[in-house]
Amino acid sequence: MHNDDHAADRRWHDLVLGLRADLDGIVEDFLSAVGLLEPYSRGQVPLAVLRHDAVSSFTHLIDELASRPRADHVTIAHDVGTDRARRGVPLPALMSAIRIDVEVLWTRIRGAMRTEDMPLVLDRVERLWEVVERYNRDVQQAYLEEQTLMTREREDEVGTVLTRLLDGPVTPALVGRFAGLLGVPEDGPLLVAAVPTTRRRGLWTWFRELIAERRPVHWQTRGDDALLVTSLTADQARDLRRGIVPARVSSVPCAVGPLADGVEDLPRSARLALRLARVLPVGSEDARRIRDLWLPLARADLDEDALTALVDAVTAPLTALPHADRTRLVSTLRSYLACGSVSETAAASYCHRNTVLNRLGQVRDLTGCDPSIPEQAALLLVCLGALPGETGDM
Structure with missing residues (x-):
């Protein structure tokens, strides 16, 4: 039994190494098949690059099948994955190209085997898939890592260009x-x-x-x-x-x-x-x-000295009032400026509309600004937000 296994292994080894002698034909079969796929059919990957990578990849796969792994197998997969990512080859298209590796190798093995080799070849099909799948994973990992790096590079460049646009001058370039x-x-x-x-x-x-x-x-x-x-x-x-x-x-x-x-x-x-x-x-x-x-923006655009002087000029008489009186007047004023309606202000304040009119009259007499006049109402809005304890968020 041991001798039978040894003979089968030796025969498989001979079949696989026989592929090395037919490497040029294998590469040409691969190039013919992959050339029918998008985006390879449009030349997105130059033929010289495809040929070089095919020679390296099939040499690696054949050595793996013969249990003679190459020390540079990770480098081969990395080079293919990063190159295709940089060239913008979609990942599904890259995976389809790698599946062609299996088809080409399987076709060549079947063409080289004798009738009596069928059992040992079928017994080792899983080995073929394992070797190609490992290569597939290594290529895909390299592809995704390169995509992540490219995304970071792109974001960095976008940020640099945007900074230059914001800092000026803006140029067509x-x-x-x-x-x-x-x-x-x-x-x-x-x-x-x-x-x-x-x-x-x-x-x-x-x-x-x-x-x-x-x-x-x-x-x-x-x-x-x-x-x-x-x-x-x-x-x-x-x-x-x-x-x-x-x-x-x-x-x-x-x-x-x-x-x-x-x-x-x-x-x-x-x-x-x-x-x-x-x-x-x-x-x-x-x-x-x-x-x-606009209101907090306008307020923020005034420097501290200008804002302080403006607020003092308009609201000093209000701030001099007792706290309770000032609170009533400011609350009514804010409510009125938010809606522009005496009736709505009265309803919101739970008081008679005449009370609202009286309070607005007091504001006019104290500040010199009539809340019913738009230009003067805008001035009151700017100053109200700067009063102690006021947020200015109408």
């Missing part, structure tokens, strides 16, 4: 480079959202969703803020122009910049989104635009 890296048209609509990094969870979750959907998107941290840039569909762009934030991002606590009409317009939108992020109220549960944050 930068515009084209950013559009190419992000995979969007140069004049395509873009959405920019920003948030303080300490409150980035919601925006980060949306970023991961966009990646899973294979949407063009970029995430970048600038100082204490996080910035997200993504493309928009024509319908989403039209809605954003009309002041309607896209449905998914509308529920994300963040600041949304104005629509960027193409990459050249991106810096304007990004800079404003970052400014809005810095005045985004703590506890926000949805996306805010400039129309929602």
Whole structure:
């Protein structure tokens, strides 16, 4: 029995090593078959590269089948996986090419065997699959690792180009480079959202969703803020122009910049989104635009001396009142400025409308600003947020 096993092993060994003498024919069979697959049929991998890799791969597989493993087998698989990743060959196409290895080797073994070899060959088919599957796994691991590295490299380059765009000047070369890296048209609509990094969870979750959907998107941290840039569909762009934030991002606590009409317009939108992020109220549960944050933005744009002088000039008589009186007047004033209706303010304050009118009259007499006059109401809004104990979040 032992002699029979030994003879079978020796015969298998002879059959497999016989493949080495026919290596050129095996490689040509492989090239003919793989040349029918996309994207190989379009020459995405040069023929010279395919031939070189086929010689190395089949030499390795034949040696493995003959139980003569090569020390460089991992290097061969790594080189093939990384090369195909860099050339943009889809992973399913790469796996299909490797399956052709099995078909070619099996066909050649069957062509070389005698009738009496059938039992020993069938007994070793599993060995053939094991060898090719191990090679397959090594190639796939190298491919995926290279893809991860390429993604990091791309993100780093996108970040570098975006930083240069934001810092200026904007050049056609930068515009084209950013559009190419992000995979969007140069004049395509873009959405920019920003948030303080300490409150980035919601925006980060949306970023991961966009990646899973294979949407063009970029995430970048600038100082204490996080910035997200993504493309928009024509319908989403039209809605954003009309002041309607896209449905998914509308529920994300963040600041949304104005629509960027193409990459050249991106810096304007990004800079404003970052400014809005810095005045985004703590506890926000949805996306805010400039129309929602204009008041804290206007307040933030005043330097400390100017804001202090303005607040003192307008509200000093209010702050001089006893606490209870000041609280009643300010509460009524804020309620009225939020709705512009005496009746609604009265209902919200649980008092008669004449009481509301009297309190608003007191505000006018004390501050010199009439809440019913829009320009003077805006001044009151700016100053109210700076009063001690006031948030200014209407």
